[in-house]
Structure formats: structure tokens, C-alpha cells
Amino acid sequence: DVVLTQSPLSLPVTLGQPASISCRSSQSLVHSAGNTYLNWFQQRPGQSPRRLIYKVFNRDSGVPDRFSGSGSGTDFTLNISRVEAEDVGVYYCMQGTHWPPLTFGGGTKVEIK
Amino acid sequence: QVQLQESGPGLVEPSGTLSLTCAVSGGSISSSHWWTWIRQSPGKGLEWIGEILHSGDTNYNPSLKSRLTISVDKSRNQFSLKLTSVTAADTAMYYCARGYGDSRQGFDYWGRGILVTVSS
DSSP states (O other), X not given: OOOEEEEOSXXXXXXXXXXXXXXXXXXXXXXXXXXXXXXXXEEOTTSOOEEEEETTTEEOTTOOXXXXXXXXXXXXXXXXXXXXXXXXXXXXXXXXXXXXXXXXXXXXXXXXX | OOEEEEESOSEEOXXXXXXXXXXXXXXXXXXXXXXXXXXXXXXXXXXXXXXXXXXXXXXXXXXXXXXXXXXXXXXXXXXXXXXXXXXXXXXXXXXXXXXXXXXXXXXXXXXXOEEEEEOO
């Protein structure tokens, strides 16, 4: 199985400041057909997860443009340009290139300082 | 707006069978989406369980495959999960979700989740 390692585990951030979450894969996530199936999810306290980004950098409808995804191969990043109070929660990366199984990272908890 | 709603027992005895259903509304289960089960153990991360297409084609997590059956009922617009020989390790919040296309790109609609505890 592909292992996704997220860092940091916990990320205290000041409101209005940027935040960056890393996701590293045990194998390259470039699919033979050329796509890279690396997605990001947000899980606010007490809620179901919500997809933010798919295929590395494509933002879902309704997701604020302060969220952006980047990366290639085995190294990927989710950036929040200016953290707002509603961004508190746990963020997960997920890969769909090598499956089954689809696998998730262990999560990064974003909290306000 | 597509909505998913999980239902089933919240308590299952060890060695028993965990059975859950996901009702889909606002969209057809016969669309070209894979319908998925995901679980989250208390205080832990997310684990993909498996998925089904309206045709009945399935993909399962190899770690659960020997105990797992996912089925679809097109007449009721719902799909179901059965996990046999459960232990305390199967205690989790179980979510159903819709795959964005073939699920490689993640899941665009989720249910609210149902907490299942395995205990006598």
C-alpha cells in the first residue's frame, strides 16, 4: 500500500498568517496515463470530511481561493494564504494513483494560536 | 443537491456482522459514480473500505476483503455494507460517500456518518 506521511501533525497558526501542510508519498503518484491523483480534504470539528483540492491543484467549487495545492511526484503541499477561524480542523491528503486501496495521510490538525 | 444518509445498528457484538445502508437522494445511484464506504476510528484517521458501481462491480480494501460485502439496490437508490466477524478494532465512524467519477479524485458528497461500536 502507498503510505502518505503528513507533516506537521499539529499546526498552530495566527489568524491572517499563512499555513503550509506537507504530504509525502512512499511512491511516485504519477499515473501511467499522466495524471497525478493526489487530493486534499478538510474535516472541521464534528463534521464529515470535505474535499478541497483534487489532482494536486484543482480547487473544488465553493472552496475559497486562499487554499491552493501544489507538488509533483512524491512531494505535495497544501497552502492556506491567510488562515481564518473557519479553517480550524484536520486536513488529510489522499492518493488514488495506486489502488486498491485508496489511502489517506494521517492528518494535520490546524488550530489558532 | 446529492445527499447521503447512513443507517444501521450503532452497537454490534464481537464476532457478529456489521450491516449498514446508505440512502442516496437528489441523484441516481445508477449514475457513473462509484459509491463508497470510508471509516474513521475514534481519534484516528480515515480508512477506505470499498466501493460499488450501479452495475454491481466492486473494489475492496484488501485488508478487509475476506470479511466484506458491498451491494447495491437500484430500486431503493441505496447501497449497503456488510462486515463479518467484527472485533473492537472495527469500532469507528462509518461514512458513505460518492466517488468523483472513479474515486481516484476523491469524494465530492459525504453522509454525516454513523458511529458503530463493537462491544458485548
